[in-house]
Amino acid sequence: TIRSKLWGGRFEKQTDEAVEAFTASLGGDARLWEVDIRGSIAHARMLGKIGVLTPEETDAILSGLQALREHISAGKATFDPKAEDIHSEIERLLTERIGAAAGKLHTARSRNDQVATDTRLYLREGIDALREEIRRLQQWLVDTAEGHLHTILPGCTHLQHAQPVSLAHHLMAYFWMLQRDRERLTDCRKRVNRLPLGSAALAGTSFPVDRQMVAQELGFDGVCENSMDAVSDRDFVVEFLSCAALVMTHLSRLAEELILWSTPEFGFVELDDSVTTGSSIMPQKKNPDVAELIRGRTGRVVADLTGALVMLKALPLSYNRDLQEDKSFLFDALDTVLSSVALMHLMLSRAQFRTERMREAVHGDFSNATDLADYLVRKGMPFRQAHEVVGRVVQYCLKQGAVLEELSVEQLRAFSNLFDADAVQVLQPEAVLEARRSYGGTAPEAVQQQIALARKLLGGDDI
Numbered sequence: 001t002i003r004s005k006l007w008g009g010r011f012e013k014q015t016d017e018a019v020e021a022f023t024a025s026l027g028g029d030a031r032l033w034e035v036d037i038r039g040s041i042a043h044a045r046m047l048g049k050i051g052v053l054t055p056e057e058t059d060a061i062l063s064g065l066q067a068l069r070e071h072i073s074a075g076k077a078t079f080d081p082k083a084e085d086i087h088s089e090i091e092r093l094l095t096e097r098i099g100a101a102a103g104k105l106h107t108a109r110s111r112n113d114q115v116a117t118d119t120r121l122y123l124r125e126g127i128d129a130l131r132e133e134i135r136r137l138q139q140w141l142v143d144t145a146e147g148h149l150h151t152i153l154p155g156c157t158h159l160q161h162a163q164p165v166s167l168a169h170h171l172m173a174y175f176w177m178l179q180r181d182r183e184r185l186t187d188c189r190k191r192v193n194r195l196p197l198g199s200a201a202l203a204g205t206s207f208p209v210d211r212q213m214v215a216q217e218l219g220f221d222g223v224c225e226n227s228m229d230a231v232s233d234r235d236f237v238v239e240f241l242s243c244a245a246l247v248m249t250h251l252s253r254l255a256e257e258l259i260l261w262s263t264p265e266f267g268f269v270e271l272d273d274s275v276t277t278g279s280s281i282m283p284q285k286k287n288p289d290v291a292e293l294i295r296g297r298t299g300r301v302v303a304d305l306t307g308a309l310v311m312l313k314a315l316p317l318s319y320n321r322d323l324q325e326d327k328s329f330l331f332d333a334l335d336t337v338l339s340s341v342a343l344m345h346l347m348l349s350r351a352q353f354r355t356e357r358m359r360e361a362v363h364g365d366f367s368n369a370t371d372l373a374d375y376l377v378r379k380g381m382p383f384r385q386a387h388e389v390v391g392r393v394v395q396y397c398l399k400q401g402a403v404l405e406e407l408s409v410e411q412l413r414a415f416s417n418l419f420d421a422d423a424v425q426v427l428q429p430e431a432v433l434e435a436r437r438s439y440g441g442t443a444p445e446a447v448q449q450q451i452a453l454a455r456k457l458l459g460g461d462d463i
Helices: 017-023 026-049 055-073 086-104 111-146 167-192 211-218 227-232 235-261 289-312 321-349 355-361 369-378 383-400 409-413 429-435 444-459
Strands: 152-157 160-166
Touching: 026 055, 026 086, 026 111, 026 211, 026 321, 055 086, 086 111, 111 167, 111 227, 111 235, 111 321, 111 444, 152 167, 152 355, 152 429, 160 167, 160 429, 167 235, 167 444, 235 289, 235 321, 289 321, 369 383, 369 429
Parallel strands: none
Antiparallel strands: 152 160
């Protein structure tokens, strides 16, 4: 009935059924039930401390909320599908348990600051879970890289063979992408972790609430300073969605490489049967569906970010019902990125790298040409001239069907008398790899430095 609504006293007519269906949010915000109860427990304790609730009322509300939490956790409670939102439904269930005292719980708060608090609590836990999933994937990358310091494969630019690199170096590139993601999430969490509760509808409250007490109990770092901003702010949602979109973008890049590497043309990786699917018509097919879906779902998270930004665009202060839509973007993105990181870890942990095929791919691909030019530079030739000389050597090989690293000294000296016997040695892929010892380079000792730093970062408590 209209009187059962939290706001029903002002209205004489029932809400149209189509309007009720259109405005209801329970289908989207039901997952907030636990944090809603947690926030209500902290709020009730504070109301008891400042004397708004009697000790008896405080005890009744607290025991009722705790019992309700256990009841819902055990699957013994059923939410009314026609309920307006999770907040009114929790209050209804509490009222059924303890009677009229439940109506005092909403003193000095509004659904505006209540939902903002619930969303922050829920997102804070989501960020912590996501950071841990990313850490697990990073750990796999580091552990695997350490076993492939000398595994050679083509390093590419423009998807063309450029210079030999180690598989370890390639994998560690993704470690650092994910490290930036984890650092961004850590920083984002600081802005999520501010308490809106106590701001009420928009202007604060006339009751002497102790917002710091509530913040401390709920584990917030502090309170939102402006009540109008507190109830209308969804910057923290947008910031998280931005972080999530970057995580998905990095996963999508890795997914694309796995898709390419698993083709017969590359043949660098064999994906496990347990993470691939077949074709309904072609018996030989083994499709990298998990990688493709991660790549595809990146678009969903980018769309969630865009949707949240457009939702906020041109919203006047303070709370507007448009903000109800933030949960659809937030929950979809959080679910998607969490599952994508976990599935990427699963897929990689069961993959088999075909290291011999990787090494074969650099044979005769001219990715050692730069080292031949560097050889001439060390002999005193200007780099631009050395570049031109080696370009002519490559052209000669292409015309003759020769392999650069298999040329004789005599053949090389036809292009420059600076070439000596040791020139042949610098062309071997292993030598090319070993030569790049600069900090951040692909030489085994340089990659080992990366790995040592990575392990230190993974072991730290601050990130």
